Structures are given as C-alpha cells and as structure tokens.
Amino acid sequence: MSTLAVVEDILRETAVPMSVREIVERAGARLPSKSKTPDTVVARDLSMDIKKKGEASLFVRTTPGRYTLRALASNAGTELARGTNGTGAQPQSMSALPARKPAAAAPARPARTDREAEGGGFVG
Numbered sequence: 001m002s003t004l005a006v007v008e009d010i011l012r013e014t015a016v017p018m019s020v021r022e023i024v025e026r027a028g029a030r031l032p033s034k035s036k037t038p039d040t041v042v043a044r045d046l047s048m049d050i051k052k053k054g055e056a057s058l059f060v061r062t063t064p065g066r067y068t069l070r071a072l073a074s075n076a077g078t079e080l081a082r083g084t085n086g087t088g089a090q091p092q093s094m095s096a097l098p099a100r101k102p103a104a105a106a107p108a109r110p111a112r113t114d115r116e117a118e119g120g121g122f123v124g
Contacts, residue, residue: 001030001032002032003031003032003033003041003042003045004045004046004049004058004059006027006030006031006032007023007027007042007045007046007059007067008058008059008069009030010023010026010027011023011059011067011068011069011072012069012072014026015072016068016072017062017063017066017067017068017073018066018067018068019065019066020039020042020043020046020065020067021039023042023067024038024039024042027042043065046059046061046067047061055070057070058070058071060073
C-alpha cells in the first residue's frame with residue numbers, strides 16, 4: 001500500500017483535517033516507508049500530489065501543515081454554508097490550532113557612518 005493510500009484511509013476514518021504529525025502517529029506501522037523521518041515523507045508526498053494533480057488530487061491543504069480529503073473539505077464547506085455539520089448541530093472549527101502570534105520584528109541595525117559607506121573604515 002502506498003503512503004498516499006494509507007493517508008487517504010486515515011483521513012477518511014477521522015473525517016477531520018489533520019497535521020502531518022497526527023497522520024504519521026495514527027498510521028504507525030502501516031506506512032510503507034522505513035524512513036527515520038516519516039513526517040517528511042508524508043508531507044512531501046502530499047505536497048507533490050497536490051502540486052502535480054491540482055484540483056484532481058484527492059487531498060487538499062486546509063491550513064499550513066494540515067490536510068484533509070478534497071471530498072470532505074467540499075462537504076464541510078457545503079455544511080458550513082447551511083450552518084450545520086451534517087448532524088443539525090452548529091459546525092466546529094476546522095482547525096484546533098490556536099491563533100499564531102505575529103513574528104517579532106528584526107532588531108534595528110545601527111546607522112552606518114560616512115566612512116563605512118565609502119568602504120574605508122581603516123585609517124592608516
């Protein structure tokens with residue numbers, strides 16, 4: 001069974017977007033790769049499938065690092081538009097990740113002197 005077939009099974013079982021780490025943990029020994037970094041293998045295979053096949057890919061990236069099946073994502077979009085999650089209940093968030101903080105600004109660099117700007121910092 002290929003890596004993507006295993007990922008498809010897992011995403012179908014859970015029916016929610018999952019991170020690559022969650023997919024790998026759930027797949028365990030079912031993954032065909034004996035790589036020391038299975039997360040990298042799964043992320044690469046998913047990204048390449050989405051890039052090569054585009055809209056024909058079975059997979060879709062919901063947020064950076066989280067994936068689901070395209071069919072499930074389109075069903076969720078339809079249900080969200082109706083205001084339900086298929087059970088008549090209010091929909092839950094597609095992502096359990098907390099909001100990210102903005103990146104810190106880079107420290108300010110000191111202004112260069114005229115001598116440094118000319119390339120001559122050496123006096124001799």
